[in-house]
Amino acid sequence: MIRRVLAAFGLIVCTCSHFTHAACDSLAGSQVRIVVPNSTGSSYDSYIRMLQPALSVILRADIFVDNMPGGGGIVAARFLSSATPDGRTIGVMNGAGMLTARVTGRKNVPSLVTDFEILGKVSPMQHVWAVASESRFYSVDDLRHATARGPLVLGVRNIASTSFASLAIGAHLLGLQHVIISGYASNRETRLAAMRGELDVVSMDVSSGSRLLANGSMRPLLQISEHDFKGSPYLAGVDTLADHVDFSNQSNNPSVSSARVLTTLLQANKLFVAPAGLPPSIGDCLQNAISSALNDEATAATLHARFAGSEFIDGTTTRKELQTIVDSLPVVESIVSTAAKRLR
Amino acid sequence: MEAEVIVAAMDGLRVVFSWPYIIYPIVGTLLAMVFALLPGLSGAALMAIAIPLTAHWDPTAAMLLFGAFLGGATFMGSATAILFNIPGRPSNAASLIDGYPLAQAGHARTALGCSAAASALGSTFGILILLLAIPVMRSFLLAFGPLELLLLVIWGLTTIAALSQGALLKGLIAATFGLLISFVGLDPKNAEARFTLGLEFLETGIGVVPAFLGLYALAELFSLMQQGKQSVSRDRQVLGGSVRKGIGAVFRQPGLFLRSATIGTVIGMIPGIGGTVASFVAYGHAAQSSKDNEDFGSGDIRGLMAPEAANDAKDGGALVPTLAFGIPGGTGTAMLLAALTLHGLEPGREILDTKLTFAFILIWSLFLSNWLTSLFGLFVVSPMSRLTTIRTDYLVPGLLVVATMGAYAYRGELADVVLAYVFAVIGYWMKVADWPRIPMMIAIVLGPLFERNLLLVLQLNEVGRIELWNRPIALLILLLLVAALSYPLIGKFKRWRGMLR
Numbered sequence: 001m002i003r004r005v006l007a008a009f010g011l012i013v014c015t016c017s018h019f020t021h022a023a024c025d026s027l028a029g030s031q032v033r034i035v036v037p038n039s040t041g042s043s044y045d046s047y048i049r050m051l052q053p054a055l056s057v058i059l060r061a062d063i064f065v066d067n068m069p070g071g072g073g074i075v076a077a078r079f080l081s082s083a084t085p086d087g088r089t090i091g092v093m094n095g096a097g098m099l100t101a102r103v104t105g106r107k108n109v110p111s112l113v114t115d116f117e118i119l120g121k122v123s124p125m126q127h128v129w130a131v132a133s134e135s136r137f138y139s140v141d142d143l144r145h146a147t148a149r150g151p152l153v154l155g156v157r158n159i160a161s162t163s164f165a166s167l168a169i170g171a172h173l174l175g176l177q178h179v180i181i182s183g184y185a186s187n188r189e190t191r192l193a194a195m196r197g198e199l200d201v202v203s204m205d206v207s208s209g210s211r212l213l214a215n216g217s218m219r220p221l222l223q224i225s226e227h228d229f230k231g232s233p234y235l236a237g238v239d240t241l242a243d244h245v246d247f248s249n250q251s252n253n254p255s256v257s258s259a260r261v262l263t264t265l266l267q268a269n270k271l272f273v274a275p276a277g278l279p280p281s282i283g284d285c286l287q288n289a290i291s292s293a294l295n296d297e298a299t300a301a302t303l304h305a306r307f308a309g310s311e312f313i314d315g316t317t318t319r320k321e322l323q324t325i326v327d328s329l330p331v332v333e334s335i336v337s338t339a340a341k342r343l344r
Numbered sequence: 345m346e347a348e349v350i351v352a353a354m355d356g357l358r359v360v361f362s363w364p365y366i367i368y369p370i371v372g373t374l375l376a377m378v379f380a381l382l383p384g385l386s387g388a389a390l391m392a393i394a395i396p397l398t399a400h401w402d403p404t405a406a407m408l409l410f411g412a413f414l415g416g417a418t419f420m421g422s423a424t425a426i427l428f429n430i431p432g433r434p435s436n437a438a439s440l441i442d443g444y445p446l447a448q449a450g451h452a453r454t455a456l457g458c459s460a461a462a463s464a465l466g467s468t469f470g471i472l473i474l475l476l477a478i479p480v481m482r483s484f485l486l487a488f489g490p491l492e493l494l495l496l497v498i499w500g501l502t503t504i505a506a507l508s509q510g511a512l513l514k515g516l517i518a519a520t521f522g523l524l525i526s527f528v529g530l531d532p533k534n535a536e537a538r539f540t541l542g543l544e545f546l547e548t549g550i551g552v553v554p555a556f557l558g559l560y561a562l563a564e565l566f567s568l569m570q571q572g573k574q575s576v577s578r579d580r581q582v583l584g585g586s587v588r589k590g591i592g593a594v595f596r597q598p599g600l601f602l603r604s605a606t607i608g609t610v611i612g613m614i615p616g617i618g619g620t621v622a623s624f625v626a627y628g629h630a631a632q633s634s635k636d637n638e639d640f641g642s643g644d645i646r647g648l649m650a651p652e653a654a655n656d657a658k659d660g661g662a663l664v665p666t667l668a669f670g671i672p673g674g675t676g677t678a679m680l681l682a683a684l685t686l687h688g689l690e691p692g693r694e695i696l697d698t699k700l701t702f703a704f705i706l707i708w709s710l711f712l713s714n715w716l717t718s719l720f721g722l723f724v725v726s727p728m729s730r731l732t733t734i735r736t737d738y739l740v741p742g743l744l745v746v747a748t749m750g751a752y753a754y755r756g757e758l759a760d761v762v763l764a765y766v767f768a769v770i771g772y773w774m775k776v777a778d779w780p781r782i783p784m785m786i787a788i789v790l791g792p793l794f795e796r797n798l799l800l801v802l803q804l805n806e807v808g809r810i811e812l813w814n815r816p817i818a819l820l821i822l823l824l825l826v827a828a829l830s831y832p833l834i835g836k837f838k839r840w841r842g843m844l845r
Binding site for chain 1: 389391392395397399400485486489490529530532533534535536537544547548549615669670678679682685686755756796799800803804806807809810
């Protein structure tokens with residue numbers, strides 16, 4: 001009996017994998033382009049290049065990385081949204097940056113929900129506010145005291161970035177008087193500016209800033225999340241947003257709602273996407289391939305050494321999350337657009 | 345600490361020259377040389393390909409290979425610039441301004457010899473500075489902010505006057521046009537598209553590679569076709585000049601060499617600037633600081649030596665922020681950083697304290713590859729310089745294909761090819777109408793940096809975060825800027841006083 005049940009399950013598994021492989025067969029031997037919205041050597045680029053060998057083996061395809069930096073990822077997004085949905089062009093997106101760009105009123109920003117097939121995302125992402133090691137600020141209270149004397153100086157690459165959302169909404173929630181300096185060439189330039197003493201606080205994701213946290217050049221000050229992040233040794237004992245905003249408050253308190261939107265928005269990063277209209281069988285094949293590549297022992301080890309999160313969340317779940325974020329964005333729209341207007 | 349540094353340096357050197365490790369920098373250098381010969385490709389592209397392939401290698405072997413990739417490309421990129429007006433990389437573009445006229449005059453060997461020597465010695469200078477800078481890396485790097493960069497860019501822009509080839513007004517108009525071109529794309533502050541004519545393609549800005557390929561390489565090929573010249577070299581039968589003379593040119597100008605290499609090293613240390621700016625600023629400085637600068641742009645060996653020295657010296661400088669903070673100085677070092685991390689080598693305190701030998705393996709590999717490139721290059725100088733004597737009816741079609749492919753390979757966009765040909769028409773017209781193209785090229789390179797840093801300085805000044813008097817490096821650059829601007833005026837004043845007497 002047990003044998004028969006096992007055989008039946010085996011048959012189901014074989015049949016399923018056959019169908020998946022049949023879809024994947026259409027990609028075997030072909031070239032698959034992965035569009036990265038940043039320049040070579042960036043955090044996203046490194047991530048994909050580390051994933052590339054395993055993905056290539058699993059798909060039996062020649063994978064090449066195509067860097068399309070510019071416009072906070074919008075250039076790559078536009079290219080991807082208009083590509084042929086045949087599975088040969090996929091990409092990785094900074095969803096939070098794109099959503100921020102839409103909220104600030106930027107035109108021609110593709111919609112994550114309607115213009116793309118979401119293949120999944122890598123989770124969790126952890127954003128932190130950080131200060132230079134020599135900074136006089138050790139806590140959020142220090143920041144509050146300082147604003148009594150004058151505004152804090154915060155810095156971002158441009159207003160269509162995740163850091164802009166993190167700093168503008170975060171400062172609003174914490175009641176910090178602030179000025180945002182925009183126009184740095186990259187996120188790492190903002191970190192250097194903080195180390196030079198030009199900026200008081202910058203926002204960064206833990207993975208891309210891990211070197212500076214590890215070598216003590218920068219200190220984390222606030223985790224932009226409800227809960228403590230366990231995936232990084234540098235964040236032990238660092239305040240979370242929940243230490244300053246009452247997340248347990250279930251009423252329609254605008255601060256709590258904004259805090260919730262911010263923390264979920266920042267999770268919309270490292271999205272794997274394909275152009276809308278991708279046949280479901282190819283979408284499934286790509287999702288499985290990305291998931292398997294992330295779980296490949298050697299790949300997982302190299303990714304773990306460099307990046308905080310490597311759990312793969314499937315496309316359906318990610319799409320639902322994105323829809324929730326998009327629906328709730330009006331809550332923070334006025335905060336972000338006011339901050340953007342001040343910059344313009 | 346000093347003893348530890350010396351021990352680590354010696355250990356690193358021993359590893360580089362031990363068997364079988366010596367194979368890696370040699371193979372890496374040869375691969376980088378081949379990549380550098382192909383316009384549009386670069387050492388960074390080679391690294392991008394190599395990262396996944398070397399993911400499971402022994403870290404020492406990988407470091408040796410990547411060090412060689414970083415250093416092995418520069419001279420060969422200059423060789424194509426000198427011989428055919430087609431720079432292998434954007435950072436080699438400044439070398440064509442005087443290199444190509446030298447080749448045209450039949451002095452290709454001299455030009456290539458000078459380029460090889462300036463490259464090797466420039467890189468050695470940069471690495472020496474890197475070694476000396478290890479203990480003070482952090483404070484040096486942090487001394488460069490938007491104000492210092494803005495002043496450095498303004499210094500670069502002032503050289504336009506010296507590079508206008510006697511037609512200052514035309515030079516200024518060309519530079520203004522170049523600046524306007526450099527502003528096409530997204531506003532650095534609010535990421536809004538401007539001057540793009542509604543074309544999405546222009547939102548990423550006008551690429552330096554298609555612009556240079558058009559302005560110089562393609563325009564020159566049009567000119568060759570129109571002139572009906574038999575070959576690039578004016579006299580097909582007599583290939584003059586000598587490698588020795590080219591090498592000697594570097595030693596005859598030690599002051600200019602050292603100043604150019606210093607410019608390259610310092611600019612290399614500043615993240616996000618890169619070799620193109622370094623070589624153009626050094627070129628401008630060479631023209632500005634030379635009393636007899638009328639031959640610049642038409643085959644002055646100093647105009648070749650200065651950008652070559654700066655371009656190679658920058659590699660050592662670029663390793664300073666990479667090793668000290670894990671902040672790459674340019675695309676090449678960004679790729680190197682990815683490779684380092686992949687092999688469990690965290691830049692910053694870890695690599696400089698506990699894994700210092702690895703840092704030296706990388707540094708020595710870079711050093712070795714820079715010398716190997718120049719030595720290999722010198723062996724092929726004579727056969728390469730003979731290419732300039734090939735009949736133009738054979739050469740021009742081939743080079744048109746190479747230049748077009750170079751424009752396409754830049755971003756894989758057909759629009760870049762169109763752009764290159766638009767610039768080719770502009771460049772050809774400028775050549776025929778005797779308008780200087782160098783000011784326009786310098787403005788295209790420096791324009792984005794000028795705008796970005798000016799915006800930052802204005803914003804930071806508003807919140808009181810920038811004070812000129814508290815920034816010694818800014819004051820020093822300002823002083824140099826004033827000196828550079830007043831130098832020709834003093835000369836004129838002296839001549840005027842002499843005439844009065």
